[in-house]
């Protein structure tokens with residue numbers, strides 16, 4: 001699956017320029033199954049990018065990388081299992097470490113927020129979107145985060161409000177913002193549609 | 198610019214070349230607090246002109262009982278530092294601006310590395326206090342030619358993360374080993390000669406540091422130079438800039454309206470358009486880009502000078 005092209009939106013909406021090799025520097029890579037293909041493509045463009053790379057794969061095994069050979073591959077069944085692994089890598093990383101994220105918006109948002117908290121400017125993170133366009137949404141009312149949102153509006157998994165999917169994005173939390181859609185006119189809810197790229 | 202009329206409360210010789218000054222509100226009232234790295238501009242009346250130089254505050258940013266600065270005597274300068282050294286005594290009145298800051302700490306950093314060369318130690322003295330107060334991890338590296346030159350030593354805490362490098366004693370500052378291996382989220386701040394700032398920029402680029410993690414303040418007062426004339430477009434008036442005067446000072450003395458803040462070529466406030474230029478602008482600022490410099494259509498009057506037959510400014 002090739003890199004996703006998103007339609008233009010407000011400045012707040014993150015854009016993903018695609019992975020570009022920064023050479024043989026200390027490196028952390030995080031990808032899901034669709035994103036692993038982007039890492040293979042990256043390695044094909046410049047094999048040295050894997051020389052000092054630690055790769056965390058979320059929800060897929062090392063086979064997803066094909067014959068790419070980084071220094072180490074860590075696999076985690078889901079975000080919850082991946083978070084301490086990524087945090088550990090970030091906490092021991094030094095200045096000059098390069099970060100590459102590839103996969104869903106949820107993965108990129110979640111890990112870029114961890115990297116930002118560790119002191120990495122978001123602009124310096126290499127990101128490429130592949131696969132599902134599901135979003136991580138934060139309810140602005142109860143602050144709960146709902147993963148894998150594919151429809152607009154959607155129901156907050158925490159407080160049950162019907163939320164409108166905004167393009168406003170929190171870089172600190174790595175989530176889009178969901179706002180109550182029927183606050184003024186309770187019960188009047190627009191038709192549910194699939195989220196578009 | 199808001200001004201404060203203060204009293205010189207203390208003058209102390211820190212080293213043969215450097216004096217510390219403490220200013221207080223004559224009524225004993227509290228002064229506005231500031232943030233680490235801030236400076237203030239001191240007015241020095243000399244004859245019919247007022248010279249204004251900016252100096253970093255070295256006192257505790259949270260202490261409103263007084264402001265302190267340290268001034269190095271520059272015998273080859275335009276006289277601002279000589280004025281401070283020879284004319285200012287305890288008990289005098291002195292006019293200063295309120296503090297402003299062009300060299301703040303980025304408090305999102307996980308760790309701060311401060312690198313000072315010579316008198317460039319001054320902004321770090323207030324930053325250290327802020328870092329201590331915020332309990333942020335930091336290390337300071339202070340390089341000076343000789344112990345005599347290292348006036349800041351007296352004002353520095355004795356601590357394991359404060360390193361003094363005296364080149365005369367064979368202890369040179371090794372930027373490579375200071376910067377390599379710093380933890381992710383480190384920011385570096387440099388103040389001192391241009392060569393030091395460039396060396397840190399080169400080294401961090403080589404190590405792949407993000408540009409936004411690298412901060413610097415060039416510590417410069419306007420250089421003296423050959424006298425020249427400048428034409429003010431709105432009035433057609435010609436203003437003469439003396440050898441020991443900056444263009445900004447000459448314009449101020451001629452009562453031409455012009456804005457300023459840092460007076461050191463760093464803040465951009467005095468940015469002025471050039472409407473005619475027959476000659477060469479001697480750019481000494483840190484504001485304009487290389488392209489802007491080459492185009493000779495912009496000038497920073499606080500620092501830059503001119504050599505040629507005609508310079509006209511859009512003022």
Ligand code: FES
Pocket residue numbers: 456457458459460461462463464465466467468482484497498499500
């Ligand atoms: S006054 Fe700040 S650049 Fe000239």
